[in-house]
Amino acid sequence: MMEEELHHSEHIPQWKKQEIEDIKALIEKYPLFGIVGVGGIPAKQLQAMRRELKDVAVLKVSRNTLVNRALEGSSKDCSEMIDYLNQQCALIFTNENPFKLYKLLEQSKTPSPIKAGAIAPQDIKVEKGPTSFPPGPILGDLQSAGIPASIDGGKVVVSENKVVTEEGNVVSQNLASMLARLEIFPIEVGLDLHAVFEDGSIFTPDVLAIDNDKYFSDIAAASRQAFNLAVNVAYPTTATISTLISKASSEAMNLGINATVLEPEIMDSLLGKAHSQMISLASAVSANNEDAVDEDLKS
Amino acid sequence: MEYIYAALLLHNAGKDVTEDAVKAVLEAAGTDVDEARAKALIAALEDVDIEEAMSTAAVAAAPAAAPA
Amino acid sequence: MEYIYAALLLHNAGKDVTEDAVKAVLEAAGTDVDEARAKALIAALEDVDIEEAMSTAAVAAAPAAAPA
Amino acid sequence: MEYIYAALLLHNAGKDVTEDAVKAVLEAAGTDVDEARAKALIAALEDVDIEEAMSTAAVAAAPAAAPA
Amino acid sequence: MEYIYAALLLHNAGKDVTEDAVKAVLEAAGTDVDEARAKALIAALEDVDIEEAMSTAAVAAAPAAAPA
Amino acid sequence: MEYIYAALLLHNAGKDVTEDAVKAVLEAAGTDVDEARAKALIAALEDVDIEEAMSTAAVAAAPAAAPA
């Protein structure tokens, strides 16, 4: 056995050994790295993404077998990441935190045509409206693909809104082709983050997706709760003292006016209240009989 | 307006708002009573829910009075 | 509120709002008069401009007063 | 308004709002107590559910922003 | 809220709102006084204009039911 | 308001909101702890149902999110 192994290792090309070392060096150098799926990304798009990300991340495409060896041999004890390697993966290295990385990768995804034979990731719809095509064979092609089309005003139009295939269905060649021609791009294509390794922990997308709106509303809710608690127990602090004074003052006014406490400070309110009641009663009365009220109260 | 206040007063005291009651109150205040008005008032009050008229009255916040 | 109504009734009738006047009006209305409250009323009214207080109320009450 | 605050204080402490209690509180505050005002307060509060009266809005937000 | 009421009582009576004053008032009302709470109150009141905070109350009071 | 947040944190963690617990949390936050304020908080929270107090809308006048 040993002999065979020795024999085998002698035949590992230098470039492969180097590649493994390069990967290990990158793993060493960066505080975190991720495994991304690159399948289905047209070469051009991949290049574009690489450029877009170049200031924040390094993408390294290598054979899985070599990546495997690097992960196993790395001093960072990250061999578990091998679980996240499958066909057509690459490594991505960055100084950013895992959440930022996830966000960047999601943002760098672009809408792309769906390929024939692919599975619709959500319902695919067409919308009523004009196309750029003049009448011709395209009309029949659209219709046979299940897209409602007709001629209007000298052009081919999509005649109604329609779900042309539901989530989970396999997209036929004809439909795929027609959708592409209509420039309907139902797929988000980009670097698909499978997992990130940082400091001995592995993070997966379910943990990495951040809902900013939820954080915003949670902060607002917490702030309200704090205020509620503080005011309800009359805890005097810079943020609550004005409200507490205001509350006490209102309560005193309420009590004074509702119980008709004849104190100087609320006389104006009491007089005003009586006056309002008088006006209200007077108008009800004068509606029935004008002569029941003063000249100046007549409506 | 004093006729209306008289009505409010009687209502608040839980008394019936009658012509005689209104007259008594106004006389106690030292005012001459116009019989016709008093009659008209009582007649007009017949279909009026005093309590309701009072509660629809809006009350404004008075100027914050300086501490006594 | 009876003390207030009594005060405004007298004011509107052009009479002085005194303790005795208020008591007379309240008694005529069949209300029990509390001496202390009558005193407090007059004391509280000392620095109050009744006309002004009522015109502030008038502004606020206006929308509510639109005849039904 | 100090008489009213005295009432709120006693109510909050679970004590009866009596003339003596109010006087004691005001004296502790270093104020001269006007007997009539204290009496008038207690009379006004008779049969009043203080908890309810203090929590029920008596006053509307003034549209004519009350002159300070 | 008793600490707040005590403070406003003193303020309305034209007295300085100090820890000792607040304590005296609360004790007279039969409330157990917590030293720390009295301290905290006075500290919070340091940069507050009580008059101003009280006049906010007039506006913050419940809204007038929108006139129909 | 950091004392209040300390209370909310402890409450959320199912711990008793005690002076020591609050102090520990604030010290971990790198803040100097004012003994009196911590005491005042605990005193204010005595017999209080924190869950209820935090969920019940405190009065109208809103804070301009002033850092405490």
Next chain:
Amino acid sequence: MEYIYAALLLHNAGKDVTEDAVKAVLEAAGTDVDEARAKALIAALEDVDIEEAMSTAAVAAAPAAAPA
């Protein structure tokens, strides 16, 4: 919500909301800390403005009644 409370506590105390600070505070409160959640919080706070979120709370708490 404990991560949020921790963040607001630090913010209110004028301290930076960092992963270590949040962890220290939570540990002091006796809460188990999930590294990922602490990291997620800090990452979220890069785009979410605490002051802005808190001021939304203030608006919501205000009386619905601003008179027209």
